Structure formats: structure tokens, C-alpha cells
Amino acid sequence: MLLQLYNYINDFVVTIFIFILSFLFLITSPLFAIINLIRVKTFKDHKNIIITGACGGLGSQLALYYSKPGRNISLFGINNDKLINIKNKCIEKGANVEINIVDITDRDLLKEKLVDFDNRNPIDLLFANAGVIECQLPNDLDFEEKIQKVIQVNVNGLLNTVLPLVPRFEKRKSGQIVIVSSLSCYVDWFYTGYSSSKSFCISFGLNLRKKLSKFGVGVTVVTPGYMQTPMLNSIGKIQEFVSVERACEAINNGIQMNHSQIFFPLDSFIITFMTNLVSPNFREPVSNIIEFLKNRSNKKKMD
Numbered sequence: 612m613l614l615q616l617y618n619y620i621n622d623f624v625v626t627i628f629i630f631i632l633s634f635l636f637l638i639t640s641p642l643f644a645i646i647n648l649i650r651v652k653t654f655k656d657h658k659n660i661i662i663t664g665a666c667g668g669l670g671s672q673l674a675l676y677y678s679k680p681g682r683n684i685s686l687f688g689i690n691n692d693k694l695i696n697i698k699n700k701c702i703e704k705g706a707n708v709e710i711n712i713v714d715i716t717d718r719d720l721l722k723e724k725l726v727d728f729d730n731r732n733p734i735d736l737l738f739a740n741a742g743v744i745e746c747q748l749p750n751d752l753d754f755e756e757k758i759q760k761v762i763q764v765n766v767n768g769l770l771n772t773v774l775p776l777v778p779r780f781e782k783r784k785s786g787q788i789v790i791v792s793s794l795s796c797y798v799d800w801f802y803t804g805y806s807s808s809k810s811f812c813i814s815f816g817l818n819l820r821k822k823l824s825k826f827g828v829g830v831t832v833v834t835p836g837y838m839q840t841p842m843l844n845s846i847g848k849i850q851e852f853v854s855v856e857r858a859c860e861a862i863n864n865g866i867q868m869n870h871s872q873i874f875f876p877l878d879s880f881i882i883t884f885m886t887n888l889v890s891p892n893f894r895e896p897v898s899n900i901i902e903f904l905k906n907r908s909n910k911k912k913m914d
């Protein structure tokens with residue numbers, strides 16, 4: 612076994628580099644913060660806003676959070692009654708609100724509705740928020756069907772939401788696209804379809820940000836930890852989570868700063884991001900150790 616260790620020489624070298632580079636990044640990080648601050652322009656107040664997945668959870672709270680006089684908001688969702696309920700609350704806060712009952716996997720209908728709103732109210736803030744996780748789907752679906760469905764909504768649905776508006780934003784040289792991913796994009800031990808779909812979200816968002824930066828269009832990816840929403844209820848007993856009210860504040864703050872990524876809560880981010888800081892072939896043991904420690908602390912809490 613000892614003789615086999617030489618097979619890991621590349622991983623040792625990578626580890627040494629990570630160590631040195633991390634130290635360099637640590638001492639230069641104030642400089643990065645200053646560079647970012649210089650680059651931030653001030654936003655005009657966002658007037659015309661789109662939110663998908665507005666029926667509940669984070670989406671409906673975002674709708675309430677951004678509702679005020681002078682704003683035109685278009686809410687997208689699949690449940691008519693829930694949407695009307697949210698709409699009324701937003702109108703009470705003084706916003707102009709429209710609702711659209713559209714499944715985001717319906718590419719043509721979604722495009723039609725997005726473009727129609729954009730023609731009347733040039734969108735300056737788009738929240739691609741709708742998403743689904745395996746455990747929210749009917750129990751009679753098998754592994755294959757569940758993953759196909761999750762990818763259809765979280766990946767194709769995201770593209771259906773964002774891509775029809777990109778050329779319009781480019782032409783106007785303004786606008787902010789906010790894509791809701793998840794901290795689970797960093798881990799290997801969560802729901803397979805969900806976790807991988809959220810990896811797509813962050814990768815797509817960060818690459819799109821780079822592409823659109825020459826047009827002055829901003830893209831922000833949100834990677835939240837557990838939030839108190841219907842989705843969380845379906846995941847099961849989770850003890851620590853962020854309220855959607857706090858999540859909206861963190862998200863709005865990050866948008867105002869034009870951050871490329873908004874992450875919270877800090878402790879969950881550190882734990883999930885950790886496995887990305889180790890050399891590829893050390894990732895699995897590190898991941899197992901984290902899982903083991905998590906299991907132990909969960910057990911303690913249950914007792």
C-alpha cells in the first residue's frame with residue numbers, strides 16, 4: 612500500500628500549489644475587494660421586474676420585497692390561486708402587478724409572455740428563481756424520471772427564462788439577470804439531479820456574466836443554503852435555515868453591489884465549498900469525513 616502512494620504524487624503537488632496560492636490570495640484579497648468596488652456602477656432604481664416561481668417560497672417573498680409604487684412586476688408561476696393571492700399583497704404595497712400562468716418548460720409560451728411584457732415595460736431586473744427538487748416530485752416516478760424532470764425545469768426552464776431576453780438586454784446595454792442556484796452545486800452527497808442542475812445554473816450564470824460584461828449587462832448568481840420554504844419542508848427535518856425575509860435582504864444587497872455571486876449563510880457556504888479546495892482524488896475522502904461529522908452532529912441534535 613505504501614508503494615502505491617506514488618500514484619498520488621500529482622495530487623500532492625496540486626495540494627502544495629493550493630496551499631501556496633491560498634496564502635497569496637489571502638494577503639492580496641483586500642486588493643480584490645478594492646478592484647471590485649471601483650468597478651461597481653450605481654444602479655438606477657429597478658422599475659420593471661420579472662420573477663419566476665413566484666407562487667411560494669423565495670419567489671413570492673421577492674415579489675413582496677420589491678413591491679412599491681412605480682414598479683411594474685410580472686409574476687410567473689403555475690398555480691393560479693396562489694399567484695392571485697401574492698398579486699393582491701403586492702398591489703397593496705403599491706406595485707403594478709401582472710401574473711402569468713406558465714410552466715417554464717413551455718419554451719414558446721414563456722418566450723411569448725416574456726417578450727410581451729418586455730415590449731411594454733423594458734425589463735431591468737430578471738429573477739430566474741423557479742426550481743424543483745427530486746423529493747417534491749410524485750413518489751411513483753423512478754430515479755430516471757425524477758432526474759429528467761428536475762433537469763427539464765432547472766436547466767431547460769432556466770434557459771427558456773433567460774435566453775429570450777439576452778439580445779434585448781444587449782441592445783439596451785442595461786439590465787440585471789439574477790439566477791438562483793444553490794450551495795448544493797458544490798457537494799456530491801445531495802440529490803443527484805438537483806445538485807447537478809444547480810451546478811449548471813452557476814456555471815451558466817458566471818459564463819454569461821463574462822459574455823455580457825462588454826454590453827454593460829449584469830449577471831448575478833445566488834447560491835443560498837437552506838431557506839424556510841415549501842421546498843425545505845419536502846426535504847425533511849433540517850434544523851438550521853435562513854428565513855426568506857433575510858434571504859431577500861442578502862440578495863438585494865448583493866445585487867446593489869453587482870456581485871457575481873451572492874452566498875449565504877456563511878457557515879454552510881464554508882462547509883460546502885470546502886471540497887472544492889482539495890485536489891481531485893482527495894475530494895471523496897474529505898467529502899466522507901464531512902458527511903461523517905455532519906451525521907454525528909445531527910445525531911447529537913436528535914438526542
Ligand SMILES: NC(=O)c1ccc[n+]([C@@H]2O[C@H](COP(=O)([O-])OP(=O)(O)OC[C@H]3O[C@@H](n4cnc5c(N)ncnc54)[C@H](OP(=O)(O)O)[C@@H]3O)[C@@H](O)[C@H]2O)c1
Nearest residue numbers: 664666667668669690714715741742793837838840841842
Ligand atoms: N429552499 C431552500 O432551502 C433552497 C436552497 C437553495 C436554493 N433554493 C432554490 O431557490 C429557488 C426557490 O425555491 P424555494 O425554496 O422557494 O422552493 P419552492 O417553495 O418549491 O418554490 C419554487 C417555485 O418554483 C415553481 N415551479 C416549480 N416548477 C415549475 C415549473 N415547471 N414552471 C414554473 N414554475 C415552477 C413552484 O411552483 P408551485 O408552487 O406552483 O409548484 C414554486 O413556486 C429554487 O430555484 C431552489 O432551487 C432553495
Ligand SMILES: *[C@@H]1O[C@H](CO)[C@@H](O)[C@H](O)[C@H]1NC(C)=O
Nearest residue numbers: 651652823824827828829869
Ligand atoms: C455589473 O457587472 C457586470 C460585469 O462586470 C457589468 O457588465 C455591468 O455593467 C455591471 N452593472 C452595473 C450596473 O454596474
Ligand SMILES: *[C@@H]1O[C@H](CO)[C@@H](O)[C@H](O)[C@H]1NC(C)=O
Nearest residue numbers: 899900901902903904905906
Ligand atoms: C450518514 O448517514 C446516512 C443516513 O443516515 C448513511 O447512509 C451514511 O452512510 C452516513 N455516512 C457516513 C459517512 O457515516
Ligand SMILES: CC(=O)N[C@H]1CO[C@H](CO)[C@@H](O)[C@@H]1O
Nearest residue numbers: 680681682683707708731732
Ligand atoms: C404596463 C404597465 O402597467 N405599466 C405601468 C408601469 O408603471 C408605471 C408607473 O407606476 C405605470 O404608469 C404604467 O402604467
